[in-house]
Amino acid sequence: MKDLKKHRQYNMGFNSDFEKEVISFVSEYITPYAIEMDVTQNIPNAVIKNIADKGYFGACVKSKYGGQNMNAYDIMSLHKIMAQGHGSVENMLTVTGMVTQPIQRFGSREIRDKWLPLIATGEKIGGIALTEPNAGSDLRSVETCLTDKKDHFVLNGVKRWITLGQIADFFLVLCKLENKTIAVIVERNNPGLKIKSIKNMLGLKANMLAELEFTDCVVPKENTIGSEIDGVSTAINFGLDEGRFTTACGSLGIAEAALSEAIKHVREKDRLNKHQLVQKLLTEMIVDVESAKNFCTAAAEAREIFDLSMVRKTLLAKYVASKAATSVTSNAIQILGAKGCHLNSSFTERLYRDAKIMEIIEGSTQIHEVLIPKEFLYV
């Protein structure tokens, strides 16, 4: 009953106390730095420290490890509002969740005891290294290779476009071990790891991307996380599932913000208010936002009650919300006209650039078009 009440509350657009807390946090600690983040292409240490102090890095870390163990509705609010502050801040928390879930579920006791408290407090930042120059959305084709040297492993290969690569203290790296995919933890100070910054991306400009080059990188055997069961490391699948959910919620936040900007502009310009073609655009935007909100809320509800449909509802939410974000931000720019096109000074243009990236990360729209029918055919 409690869950249902909360579900209704979110669907009716009310802000929970937690959501109000995040709105206040973002207004004070993220929004004032948003333009600077795009220009300098990084998240200032002060912003990271404030997020850490608030405990947001530990959103999905269990309480016994010092985390917040937030319910799915609060995680939805957190990511929705963070993305309105800055997409890269939201994505930093998405990546943290993607690192947390595999470690929490599949890490050995030693690994969990070591890393989860550090993640929860923000003392150590984690990155997840999946994408390679020749392997993007199809994770089965990763070429980064782990070789068994009896008392340790050796890792060789290249990972590219790794979010937080410029600052992360450790990485969860997807690689192949004897034709099976597996995840291993590699710390930043490993002498076999070379890190090169990647800059000047279209959106999520403060993601601090990097290329990671592993050359005869020695990895202790106890650093492995889970094993492959059905094609891709199951640990990584749990990480991706978390990432899809939070990216869906971040996309919803971007779409809502763009709609809000467009409505504000139309209200200011009475002439536009009456124009039927503008009304058509607004209608499409409102339907997209409401649709994204419903899909995200349905996924949150399934996740909260641990329903088996959570996997497919999360896929649907990510697919619908990220497409909605692209479409709504594009329409918002169309309505704002030149006013919405000023680089690094128009809020809407940043939302537009960030939205496009949301459709690519954590499984592109096209990968979802492969996964979603499979979910419904098999289940």
Next chain:
Amino acid sequence: MDKIKEKIRERIKPILQGNEIDDDENFFELGLVHSLFAMQIILFIEKEYKIELDPDEVSLENLSSIDAIAEIIDERFKKTPSV
């Protein structure tokens, strides 16, 4: 044990699309399951039996057949009968 297997069969049935399998047959080798199947089986076990699987319990061997899945659930019941 039989009740556990019955529940697992019930859960696996729609995924097998009408194909009959024996309890000891490996459904990964049959090629009828997709890449998120293991996630769903893990969620099914944890939700249905209110247990949290240890990382070393989540392996291909333990999740590959109805017999194997029933075995890890039964082992848990033996260890903690109150579960």
